[in-house]
Amino acid sequence: MALRRQKAWTTLVGTAQTDALDAKADAFAVLAAAGAPMQALQVVPGGASWLHPGRSGTIQIGPQNVLGYFGELHPRALEALGADGRWSRSR
Numbered sequence: 001m002a003l004r005r006q007k008a009w010t011t012l013v014g015t016a017q018t019d020a021l022d023a024k025a026d027a028f029a030v031l032a033a034a035g036a037p038m039q040a041l042q043v044v045p046g047g048a049s050w051l052h053p054g055r056s057g058t059i060q061i062g063p064q065n066v067l068g069y070f071g072e073l074h075p076r077a078l079e080a081l082g083a084d085g086r087w088s089r090s091r
Contacts, residue, residue: 020055023070027059031067041067050077 024043032038040061047056047069056071078084 020052020057020071023072024057024059027068027070031059036067037061047071050074 028038028041031041042060042062043057044060045057046053047058050073051069051071052074056069058066059068059070060066073081073083
């Protein structure tokens with residue numbers, strides 16, 4: 001049975017949570033809808049300091065034009081927020 005994407009940020013039908021790749025797909029969908037030059041986009045490992053270093057990435061055009069970040073929140077950020085589990089997001 002294939003999983004279908006729900007119209008929500010927090011879950012997929014048939015699963016309990018999303019991951020960094022779901023956040024990346026959401027970010028790419030927004031950029032495509034906004035008319036970004038998709039063939040010029042680069043994804044590099046790592047993101048903002050509040051994201052998990054091994055489960056995040058940066059979307060950019062060249063080294064100087066950062067368009068956004070995606071990934072799971074860093075464990076320290078989760079602790080500071082008083083949240084449990086792993087949370088994915090894109091910005």
